[in-house]
Amino acid sequence: MSQADIQYISDETGKITGVIVPIDIWREVESEKETAWLLKSKAMRERLIEAKSRTDGIPFEVVLEKLGV
Numbered sequence: 001m002s003q004a005d006i007q008y009i010s011d012e013t014g015k016i017t018g019v020i021v022p023i024d025i026w027r028e029v030e031s032e033k034e035t036a037w038l039l040k041s042k043a044m045r046e047r048l049i050e051a052k053s054r055t056d057g058i059p060f061e062v063v064l065e066k067l068g069v
Helices: 023-039 042-053 060-067
Strands: 007-010 016-020
Touching: 023 042
Parallel strands: none
Antiparallel strands: 007 016
């Protein structure tokens, strides 16, 4: 993905009024916004840090089986 993948929309005077971005870039931006919002809360920041450092869990295949997927 490069800057060239972003398309700019302009009005009749040439003023840029919007952009079109590839969905991959948009999802990355949305993810970063969500993470920043979560990190504003001390409790959520602590939960995220704890979750990131966890080493135990349920294998993905087991979860799928339990969900019947």
